[in-house]
Amino acid sequence: MTRSDDQALVARLREHDGAAFRELVNGHTGRLLRLATMFVPGTAVAEEVVQETWIAVVKGIDGFEGRSSLSTWITRILLNIARTSGQKERRTVPFSALDGGGPGAPAVDSDRFTGPPGHGVWSEPPARWSDLPEARLESRETFAVVLQTVRQLPEQQRWVVVLRDVEDWSSTDVCDYLGITEGNQRVLLHRGRSVVRAALEDRLGSLS
Numbered sequence: 001m002t003r004s005d006d007q008a009l010v011a012r013l014r015e016h017d018g019a020a021f022r023e024l025v026n027g028h029t030g031r032l033l034r035l036a037t038m039f040v041p042g043t044a045v046a047e048e049v050v051q052e053t054w055i056a057v058v059k060g061i062d063g064f065e066g067r068s069s070l071s072t073w074i075t076r077i078l079l080n081i082a083r084t085s086g087q088k089e090r091r092t093v094p095f096s097a098l099d100g101g102g103p104g105a106p107a108v109d110s111d112r113f114t115g116p117p118g119h120g121v122w123s124e125p126p127a128r129w130s131d132l133p134e135a136r137l138e139s140r141e142t143f144a145v146v147l148q149t150v151r152q153l154p155e156q157q158r159w160v161v162v163l164r165d166v167e168d169w170s171s172t173d174v175c176d177y178l179g180i181t182e183g184n185q186r187v188l189l190h191r192g193r194s195v196v197r198a199a200l201e202d203r204l205g206s207l208s
Contacts, residue, residue: 006070013061025054028071032078038150038162039082049085053078075167079177142200149199153192160185161192 012020029050036046056077064073150158159178163169169177175185 010064010070028074036078036082040085045085049078049082052081145199145203146196149196153195157188157192160188164189
């Protein structure tokens, strides 16, 4: 959607145009629901988050200043609501294994290397994701593995991976939104991506 399209749609929404609101809902609900499921436990809670998002959009459309796209503005509303709901509904699942044991722990298991610790080489180097057949990368099986793994990441890793790799935010925007440093963001993204890769390797076979 272009900037002029955004402006026209916003004008219609401010005039309480029901068709414009249905157009917006039909165009974004599926994406918002998938995004919400990354941060809250269960489809029912995710659906509530999406419903609250649309209510907030209707109430706040007059305050939309157009500094970002309408889609980005709506996404930020959903993320704020999901963040609050996730804190209330958070499951007590031990994530220590996925977290790698803390900030100093390796992102990849040491048995993937040969040689002395810290100076070894890959015994089975990972290949690029693009080396996988496109059909497998886009399959339901692959998506299900990624979704399940991302949901189980430690909270900050999950936020960084989703915002960078799903929503395609810049590192600067992610740091500003989460209140973290650029260095911390890079570490969290690397560790999160490593966990997702390991899950895909385990389910779909080695990427090498």
